[in-house]
Amino acid sequence: MNKKFLIATLIAASSTAAAFAQDGLLKKYAQRLSTPRNYVCYRTTEKIKIDGKLNERSWNKAAETESFVDISGEGFPKPIYDTKARMMWDNDYLYVAAVMEEPNIVGHFTQRDTIIYHENDFEVFIDPTGDGQNYFEIENNARGVVFDLMLDRAYRSGGNFHIQWDCPGLKIAVSHDGTLNKEKDKDRSWTVEMAIPHKAITRNFTNPLVAGNIWRLNFSRVEWLKKGGPEENWVWTPTGEINMHAPNQWGFLQFSDKNVGGETEEFRCPYNMEAYKLLWAMFYAQLDNREKQGAFTSSTAxxxxxxxxxxxLPKGSNVNIEATSTLFSISVRVGGTGKTYVVDQNGKFEVK
Structure with missing residues (x-):
């Protein structure tokens, strides 16, 4: 294909970054560029019974996430019911648990792969490789009925979903602090507990679930406060828009070889976030440019x-854009690191 090349060599001092941060693409797309939350996930040596009750000592020791927030992020109303999650892992499973405040526990769907988010639900999104391609979604309602699927890429990039994928070996259970489908009484909460087999969500050998690796993950809670909607979308880490399918904004899940409740370790962000945010700001700008002009562009202007x-950007960074009318590749070589971040029109993210 014929490519147009534009290379801008950048020299920046970190002391001046704050003065300029209010202008340009970073300001325009700030709502969709918040720093994702992170969670250090520790090992459990205890046998976990998946019954939705979280009675094991390991669960009591596992740290809770921050309370969920509105999917659109800063400036939007705080959810009226609290939601927090916890995670652990062992040689076979990633364990996920969440407790959701709920005064009226409801769940009517009974068939697997019904579109569960048409009623109150809890959702897990997992991208083990962190490239935004071929990621997984697992939803369930208060009955424990599952809707699981795999997506080849995000919908914004023309992604397709594969409902025929059923997470092999998935274990899931729910419990209720209250009564199901009885509107006249007042309930307190419902709890979901999952054991997700490593092998079920391992596409290749690039980033298996082992200590030291980092996955991208997010949680969503869809809540219908009144019949007919609109629905509320409460999430662990916001995407900045009513769209969960933005894997670049999902949280960081770091696996530790230390036992849950014991010695802790610090989260180590895998990216220079200034370079990462600008890369994705340019990605969003490319999509908007195509919407307005009908084509992608190699012009930063x-x-x-x-x-x-x-x-x-760090001193010595370099930006490169290659584009045709239908394809693009944006790269940011991060000064002082020897690494280059790359994203294309499909939202495929790589570190080279």
Whole structure:
């Protein structure tokens, strides 16, 4: 294909970044560029019974996530009911548990792969490789009925979903602090507990579930406060829009070889977040440019990249854009690291 090349060499001092951060693409797309939350996931040596009750000592020791927030992020109302999750792992499973405050526990769907989010549900999104491709979604309602699927890429990039994928070996159970489908009484909460087999969500050998690796993961709770909607979307880490299918904004799940409740370790962010955010700001700008102009562009000026955007990057960084009318590749070589972040029109993210 014929490619147009644009290379901008950038020299930036970190001391000047804050002064310019209010301009350009970083400001335009700030709502969708919040720093994702993170969770250090520890091992359990205890046999976990998947019954929705979280009686094991390991669960009591596992740290809770922050309370869920509105999917659109900062500036939007705090959810009226609290939700927190916890995670652990062992040689076979990733364990997930969540407790959801709920004064009226409801769940009517009984058939697997019904579109569960048409009623109150809990959802897990997992991208083990962190490339935004071929990721997994597992939903369940208060009956424990599952809707699981795999997506080849996000819908914004023309992604397709594969409902025929059933998570092999998945174990799931729910419990109720209250009564199911009885509107006249007042309930307190419902709890979901999952054991997700490593092998079921391992696409290749690039990032298996082993200590030291980091996956991308998010949780969503769909809540219908009134019949007919609109629905509420409460999540662990916000995507900045009413769209869970933005894997670049999912949380970081770091696996530790230490036992849950014992010695702790610090989270180690795998990316330079200034470079990461600018890369994705340019990605969003490309999508918007195509919407308005009918094509992608290799021009940073047309994308709206400003000097203030570039000034946020580490000294010695380099931006490269290759584009045709239908394809693009954006890369940011991160100064001082020897690493280059790359994203294409399909939302495929790589570190080279």
């Amino acid at each position: 047309l994308l709206g990249v400003t000097d203030s955007d570039l000034a946020t």
